[in-house]
Amino acid sequence: MAEYEYVDPGFFRTSNNSSQAHKDFLQFSQLFLPCMYVVVFICGLVGNSLVLVIYVCYQKLKSLTDVFLMNLPLADLVFICTLPFWAYAGIHEWIFGSFMCKTLLGIYTLNFYTSMLILTCITVDRFIAVVRATKTYNQQAKWMTLGKAICLSIWVISLLVALPQIIYGNVHYLDKPICGYHNEEISTVVLATQMTLGFFLPLITMIVCYSVIVKTLLQARGFQKHKSLKIIFLVVAVFLVTQTPFNLVKLIRSMSWEYNTMTSFHYAILVTEAIAYLRACLNPVLYAFVGLKFRKHFWKLVKDIGCLPYLGVSSQWKSSEDTSKTCSASHNVEATNMFQL
Secondary structure, X not given: OOOEEEEOOOEXXXXXXXXXXXXXXXXXXXXXXXXXXXXHHHHHHHHHHHHHHHHHHHHOOOOHHHHHHHHXXXXXXXXXXXXXXXXXXXXXXXXXXXXXXXXXXXXXXXXXXXXXXXXXXXXXXXXXXXXXXXXXOOOHHHHHHHHHHHHHHHHHHHXXXXXXXXXHOEEEEOOOEEEEOOOHHHHHHHHHHHHHHHHHHHHHHHHHHHHHHHHHXXXXXXXXXXXXXXXXXXXXXXXXXXXXXXXXXXXXXXXXXXXXXXXHHHHHHHHHHHHHHOHHHHHHHHHHHOOHHHHHHHHHHHHHHOOOOOOOHHHHHHHXXXXXXXXXXXXXXXXXXXXXX
């Protein structure tokens, strides 16, 4: 019986190639994974680069939200920049050497968990801005300093989590050179850390914080809540759809190594992992482009680089801002209107 060993991110190796099902799987993975990597790379590169350019050149860092929303695309951008290497290796073989293997595995893991932890911080930030807006309104400078310290801590923690991939990652010479990470002795600890930081912590935080935010919005008066509620549900839904399948498959696989002999289960890991990567494309839309102020700066950027005609966007956004200023909602609802959920 063939023994399969999963090698992150998305590569498999086997002790024999006698199974036709396994050959079919290899052909599928050589086509499917590189295509997904390329799609995520292109879409994520465009979206996250736009967010960074707008924050650096137009919006600047004026609030705790801005600190998190600038670190999020930075983490996603570095993460997706590793995908072309995996795409090439998936089609051909690993030709970049052992040092690049360790480095890219480390970068891949570092920025994955940085992104997830920042998403968690954004959720808590929205909770504070909405539920405790009156107390935080005049403490922006204090929160800015705290936000920078939190982001620095997140990068350090993510680096520590990535150390096993950096230390034990290497090039394995099987049918062809493959870059991967596998260590039986610490795999359980690594999996537990991945599940905690990469899934359960963001999920529980979203459920608790957004539940309170929804309750607060429903109790507010003089404010059109439907848009904010839609954004909240969209954020949670996208996280669940993209992250739950892959983490569920990993959890099931950890319970019994018999799944390593099932080619159908390998398909499940492959497809759900590719779906999980889509978050790098969707984060800019969910956490930046839904904001009124951010879209105003986006159209200003479009005008400045001369890609599209300037069709009275300025007056349109000015009208929207004036309407927002005259809104009679309470401070907590105003915070929801000002910042991205």
